[in-house]
Amino acid sequence: MSIEPTPRGAPLMSVRDLTLDFLVGQRFAAARRVRALDHVSLDIYPGEIVGLVGESGSGKTTLGRALLGMIAPSSGQIFYRSDDLAAKGQAGWGPHRRDLQMVFQDPLSSFNPRFTIASALALPLKLHAICPEAQIPATTGDLLRRVGLRPEFGERYPHELSGGQLQRVAIARAISLKPNLIVADEAVSKLDVSVRAQILNLLNRMNRETGTGMVFITHDLGVARFLCHRIAVMYFGRIVEIGPARELFDNPRHPYTRSLVQARHGDLGAVVTDADEATLSIPDPAKACNYAARCARRIGQCLTQRPPLEPGADHRANACFVPLSPGATVSEGDPVHAAE
């Protein structure tokens, strides 16, 4: 589990002030700008598993895709080692494709239905000349064994495998190129409970054995705590809290992180209801804290100023003017319906 809670050395990938806007509704009406990522900065160290946790619309998937150059940011920098990739556009990622791999949520749609598993696995090996042509069958067989499948699975087609088996193949394909970083987007959320545990154990073992770093995108804080060294909690395009997984989970500082932890614990009564932003007068939403409308700890400053992500001395950072004090328990009695 958390083998290396403290990041060391130079980061493998760094993101600085990354902002990404989508234009929506341009067909019939004036285009509306939706900010998916809002000045995000993040370092990912070699061999580290960083969890991106948040609800849908929080920007976690967009950040993962931006890291792999699958979507161009509006502004900001993305460094791989010291190479500024975003500055070069799509071409920036070219030389690093082999080092940066991806595992998707739905494994069935990430395989060509007409390729057998063995040929799907052979393709990247050929493309990047990983091994001599003659050794490809042995290599694919070995890859399948490493993810817990018999080599005979290579003869089958994607539709003949279950979701869990196919996700194992997707992991085999991602590690076949010995990448430095794998971005896994909700890679276990569609799997059955018993299969999910198997895949999580497999990812954990792969990380320990190969030292491959990972950006693990999930909406489940409990899963992130198990697998990740550090967790970044995202809310509406911003990182609101980041820190070592276990500490962040046991001792959340941002009120949003705490409500996620509570949701996980099944503390039904303590969860805030949806606040209606119309009932709250915020002079300029762009200058207020995104979470203010739902926040039980809100003070005046939260409505006029956006809290920056302030790094502390203990590898933790949170973007909140009134963070929860260290040692405060999750059952601390706050007026949870204050937003009403």
Added chain:
Amino acid sequence: MSAPAILLEVEDLHTSFGIKGRRTPAVRGVSFMIREGEALGLIGESGSGKTVTGLSLLRLLPEHAHMDATVLNYRGRDVLGMSDEAFRAIRGVDLAMIFQDPVGSFNPAKRIGWHLEQAILRRGDTQDWHAEAEAILADVGIRAPERVLGSYPHQLSGGMLQRALLAMIIALRPSLIIADEPTTNLDNLVERQILELIRTHQRKLGASVLFITHDLAIAGEICDRIAVMYAGQIIEIGPTREVLERPKHPYAAGLLATSASLDRGDAELHELPGEPGGAIPVRGCAFAPRCAQAMAACSERSPPLVVVGPDHLARCLLHEH
């Protein structure tokens, strides 16, 4: 104190898909009952038959499905022999269903207000549907009911839509709500809110709930009793605390150990070997190939449900005496 009356009684329910001679069984002899005001959880992984069980009860199966049971009584009335027309009068009013995807439960061309109007007027005891609709929407945590009434389904988020659907169901005042994974597509926080709403309104209405889910933890919070399904059969059923604290079937015990190891933050998660949804063996226990405690007899004969505790049954030869 006598127990509340039995609302729904199912005995030996079989549902299969396909044409004659080549049928694939999905539900293989499921029996249970739900008392008035009780919440029963139906837990299982994909292919366990939990959803098909719910659809069978409401006659919502596709055409190529076959369903049979020895007993299917609702309020003591035989539902099995009831005509489709007679059954439709109960379904959607007295028997309501919440699906995983709320979008499919709304007409995309009509506003939310229209849907609530239909639900409230169908009950037939009120004229002022609008005031009641606003009150119910406020009751399910919607703070701007007027705006929501004027919205089309696509204008609302998944969580809002699930609330609006819940409002429709509350308006109908059903006796039994069948909820099939109603929160699976929602974010954790919204999921909690919806669960809380289902629980409070179930109690307020005095309705019974059949709560279908893959998540044992969620079922544990909502349900009075839990039935765990595997390969089309109930393999364990009992009061929630009994099942969660003293699971007797190795499959139920394995699922619980897995989620407990995640909650504790173990370095290695407890694993059940193999995957659900495999072929069902002709003889013996369907779980035997994945079971660490399987004996020779497990592949020889199908285990019966045996009593393992107070009101607690498990389908496992280990507990047969």
